[in-house]
Amino acid sequence: MEIRPILSAMWRNRTGSVLIALQIALTLAIVVNSMFLAVERSQFIGRPSGIDEKNIVTIASNGFGADYNHDATLEEDLRLLRALPGVVAATVSGHTPLSGSGSASGFRASMDEDAPNQSGNYFEFDHQADEALGVNIIEGRGFLETEIISTEHPDSERMPPQTIITKHLADALYPDLPTAVGQRLFNNLGESSEIVGVVEHMFGSWVHWENLENVIWFPVRPDSHRTRYIIRTQPGQRDRVLNEIEPLLADANRTRIVRNARTLEEIAGRSYEQDRAMATVLSVAIVLLLTITGLGIVGLASFTVRQRTKQIGTRRAIGARKRDIVRYFLTENWLMTTLGLILGTVLTYVVNYQLSEMFETARLDVWYLLGGMAALWLLGFLAVAGPARRAAQVSPAIATRNV
Amino acid sequence: MFFYHLRLARQSLAKQPLLTALMVAAIAVGVGVCMTVTTFLYSISGDPIPSKSDQLYTVRLDSWSPDEPFHDDRPEQAPWQLTFRDATALLESDIPLRHAAMRKAVFTAVPENDDVAPFLTVSRMTPNDFFPMFNVPFLYGGPWDDRFDETAGNVVVLSKETNEKLFGGEDSVGREARFGDDYFRVAGVLDNWDPNVLYYDVNNGPLNPVEDVFMPFSIMGAREINGSGNTNCWKDEIIDTYWDLLQSECIYIQFWAELPDAATRERYQSWLDGYTDSQRELGRMERPNNNQLTNVTDWLRIREVVGDQELAVWSIAVLFLVACLVNTIGLILARFVAKAPVIGLRRALGASRFDIFRQHLVEVGLIGFVGGLIGIGLSFLGLIGVRKLLPDTADVTSLNLELVAMTVLVAIAAALIAGIYPTWRVCKLQPAIYLKTQ
Numbered sequence: 001m002e003i004r005p006i007l008s009a010m011w012r013n014r015t016g017s018v019l020i021a022l023q024i025a026l027t028l029a030i031v032v033n034s035m036f037l038a039v040e041r042s043q044f045i046g047r048p049s050g051i052d053e054k055n056i057v058t059i060a061s062n063g064f065g066a067d068y069n070h071d072a073t074l075e076e077d078l079r080l081l082r083a084l085p086g087v088v089a090a091t092v093s094g095h096t097p098l099s100g101s102g103s104a105s106g107f108r109a110s111m112d113e114d115a116p117n118q119s120g121n122y123f124e125f126d127h128q129a130d131e132a133l134g135v136n137i138i139e140g141r142g143f144l145e146t147e148i149i150s151t152e153h154p155d156s157e158r159m160p161p162q163t164i165i166t167k168h169l170a171d172a173l174y175p176d177l178p179t180a181v182g183q184r185l186f187n188n189l190g191e192s193s194e195i196v197g198v199v200e201h202m203f204g205s206w207v208h209w210e211n212l213e214n215v216i217w218f219p220v221r222p223d224s225h226r227t228r229y230i231i232r233t234q235p236g237q238r239d240r241v242l243n244e245i246e247p248l249l250a251d252a253n254r255t256r257i258v259r260n261a262r263t264l265e266e267i268a269g270r271s272y273e274q275d276r277a278m279a280t281v282l283s284v285a286i287v288l289l290l291t292i293t294g295l296g297i298v299g300l301a302s303f304t305v306r307q308r309t310k311q312i313g314t315r316r317a318i319g320a321r322k323r324d325i326v327r328y329f330l331t332e333n334w335l336m337t338t339l340g341l342i343l344g345t346v347l348t349y350v351v352n353y354q355l356s357e358m359f360e361t362a363r364l365d366v367w368y369l370l371g372g373m374a375a376l377w378l379l380g381f382l383a384v385a386g387p388a389r390r391a392a393q394v395s396p397a398i399a400t401r402n403v
Numbered sequence: 404m405f406f407y408h409l410r411l412a413r414q415s416l417a418k419q420p421l422l423t424a425l426m427v428a429a430i431a432v433g434v435g436v437c438m439t440v441t442t443f444l445y446s447i448s449g450d451p452i453p454s455k456s457d458q459l460y461t462v463r464l465d466s467w468s469p470d471e472p473f474h475d476d477r478p479e480q481a482p483w484q485l486t487f488r489d490a491t492a493l494l495e496s497d498i499p500l501r502h503a504a505m506r507k508a509v510f511t512a513v514p515e516n517d518d519v520a521p522f523l524t525v526s527r528m529t530p531n532d533f534f535p536m537f538n539v540p541f542l543y544g545g546p547w548d549d550r551f552d553e554t555a556g557n558v559v560v561l562s563k564e565t566n567e568k569l570f571g572g573e574d575s576v577g578r579e580a581r582f583g584d585d586y587f588r589v590a591g592v593l594d595n596w597d598p599n600v601l602y603y604d605v606n607n608g609p610l611n612p613v614e615d616v617f618m619p620f621s622i623m624g625a626r627e628i629n630g631s632g633n634t635n636c637w638k639d640e641i642i643d644t645y646w647d648l649l650q651s652e653c654i655y656i657q658f659w660a661e662l663p664d665a666a667t668r669e670r671y672q673s674w675l676d677g678y679t680d681s682q683r684e685l686g687r688m689e690r691p692n693n694n695q696l697t698n699v700t701d702w703l704r705i706r707e708v709v710g711d712q713e714l715a716v717w718s719i720a721v722l723f724l725v726a727c728l729v730n731t732i733g734l735i736l737a738r739f740v741a742k743a744p745v746i747g748l749r750r751a752l753g754a755s756r757f758d759i760f761r762q763h764l765v766e767v768g769l770i771g772f773v774g775g776l777i778g779i780g781l782s783f784l785g786l787i788g789v790r791k792l793l794p795d796t797a798d799v800t801s802l803n804l805e806l807v808a809m810t811v812l813v814a815i816a817a818a819l820i821a822g823i824y825p826t827w828r829v830c831k832l833q834p835a836i837y838l839k840t841q
Binding site: 015016019020022023026027029030033034037062064065066188189225250257259273274276277278280281282284285288289292293295296299300303304306307351354355358359360361 | 421422425428429432433436439440509511513520521522523583584629639641711712713714715716718719720722723725726727729730732733734736737738741788789792793794824828
């Protein structure tokens with residue numbers, strides 16, 4: 001293979017070659033880092049919440065005025081919701097998981113100074129909570145209907161007699177015990193509840209919180225300021241139920257406002273809105289940049305071919321086959337791409353290092369780099385293939401003109 | 404002369420339409436992507452109140468636990484909010500020109516008309532200083548009188564939208580509006596007011612819309628109104644009654660002061676230090692004095708309204724523009740080198756190097772200008788896309804004139820930067836060599 005003449009041609013046009021290599025290098029650095037950040041975001045969004053998000057709808061009810069009777073309203077609402085065709089279960093709740101709004105506090109295994117303590121996200125649920133969320137209670141049991149406490153006290157953060165916690169929290173608080181069921185869960189004031197059940201896995205309210213998997217259930221009815229219903233439907237029934245619940249509850253009782261009938265999917269989608277936007281913006285940037293770079297190579301290669309028409313004709317006239325001409329341009333491009341990729345590898349790591357230093361993003365996984373290199377090799381090949389084929393069509397007779 | 408250059412540039416560019424289109428496209432896409440991201444970040448991080456941002460200070464006292472700082476990672480920062488006790492005490496000072504202690508709460512608005520369903524409104528409870536302090540525009544009426552603040556009177560200022568819903572948009576000043584079971588007299592109705600960032604309360608969703616109604620801060624304690632928004636507590640104290648909450652070490656009040664000059668600020672700072680010293684004697688404020696006055700722009704920076712993730716994306720957007728420029732430099736260089744024979748001819752006919760230089764700069768400038776115009780279009784589409792992706796923060800992504808102008812300037816500057824090296828190369832050509840082959 002005739003590498004020498006290619007190198008010398010590249011050397012004569014070194015600025016052009018360096019520019020292409022630089023372009024490839026920058027493209028690699030941007031594409032690999034963007035892809036890495038975008039995939040990281042997508043994986044973050046895709047984490048399983050443990051909750052049957054696809055089949056759940058929620059609705060809020062806020063009582064107002066002197067005529068409003070909180071307990072009676074809750075009982076009637078839940079009766080109506082549970083009787084609705086297609087509804088599997090429904091629970092009342094102060095907050096909606098994954099919604100970005102909730103309550104958290106510190107919890108501990110005992111009041112000993114050095115006992116494990118954890119921040120956890122607590123929810124007020126009733127006895128249908130496990131069914132309504134579609135989560136598994138793997139140890140102990142769910143709440144009994146008789147355990148649900150009715151409270152009119154707005155600021156109550158006191159501990160009820162029973163509680164259910166997630167396995168994640170149980171493992172952190174009672175690492176040495178085979179099960180947390182039967183243990184007592186303390187708040188920082190020294191009050192405690194008996195743990196009657198352990199949930200396999202579920203997310204709390206704030207999807208960006210590090211303690212997202214520390215969830216505590218209390219068998220308590222929320223006060224009238226923040227009452228929501230979480231309703232799980234049979235597959236395929238969700239959208240119908242969503243449309244029915246708002247008029248159903250609004251007509252049943254006019255001393256309150258019914259609002260925000262939403263699917264849990266929509267609520268979770270909003271919580272991840274910025275992550276999704278970031279992943280999308282980065283993906284669009286990747287596609288645009290690959291397009292621009294690809295077209296740039298096509299443009300430059302076509303240009304070079306036109307510049308060298310006479311030279312190609314001469315080579316053809318003295319015996320070079322079409323194949324040789326194509327191979328010449330492919331090799332030249334391959335050399336420049338490879339040079340760019342070597343430069344780009346360094347640049348990719350520099351960018352990644354800078355990003356991780358300045359913005360605390362994660363360090364790059366090497367597979368992204370290898371993938372990006374493969375993609376750019378392919379792109380370079382495809383971009384130059386057309387111009388190279390056209391170069392091969394140059395007639396040997398061209399060489400005889402203008403002499 | 405400029406127009407002559409421009410005409411030549413146009414002719415020369417038209418000769419190779421595909422290559423020209425590629426160069427313009429590279430600049431347009433680079434500028435479009437970069438400006439989309441920049442506009443978005445600029446609009447959420449820019450100075451929301453330029454005329455006063457150096458006179459408005461958020462006030463913070465370090466009332467946190469003696470055992471640990473409020474922020475483990477940033478121990479130098481005082482807590483973000485104040486306790487009710489401290490906020491009330493601070494309102495007694497007459498040093499600031501204006502000041503406001505604030506909290507959010509939710510009220511049910513009940514329209515007079517039975518056909519209109521009751522709806523929830525977000526209320527900001529604040530003294531009347533709030534309105535002149537933050538340059539809040541009024542459509543009807545104005546802030547309530549001081550006596551309402553002093554007596555916790557039932558008075559309200561409505562947003563334009565709330566007035567629309569309750570009174571059909573009429574001048575409702577003096578009328579009664581029902582919230583829950585109580586009636587509030589309307590003192591004023593706001594005109595459109597839409598700061599990009601809710602800088603006076605970044606604790607509770609900096610990109611949220613402005614509140615629906617405003618009521619005196621004093622009604623909160625007097626009527627035991629349950630506030631909403633972030634509450635942080637450190638002390639293990641029993642909070643059973645509303646009074647317990649008011650007297651607790653929990654922080655949930657935002658506090659702002661208008662301090663017109665450095666002398667006032669210093670006086671206020673030493674007054675605050677004196678206040679915390681006196682509280683320490685009462686057994687509170689066990690941490691060393693760390694009372695902070697932070698102006699609007701510093702506050703947004705400290706609270707990282709534009710977070711790391713956004714800045715990472717912005718860095719990538721800037722690199723993206725650089726990559727597009729390198730692409731353009733390559734294309735321009737190739738084009739100019741190809742034009743060498745023509746340049747040789749022109750030089751031989753008497754054009755100076757400077758003429759050639761100018762000619763080519765005009766040519767790349769033209770590429771930049773057209774690229775910039777298309778880039779504006781792309782930014783516009785990009786922002787529509789961002790708006791689709793972030794429906795809750797829709798309002799912060801409008802393209803303003805300043806940024807449109809900046810986009811074009813960035814594009815032209817980018818093209819000139821991209822064109823300088825190729826242009827310089829072209830000027831250095833020896834005309835004789837190229838004349839030979841003609």
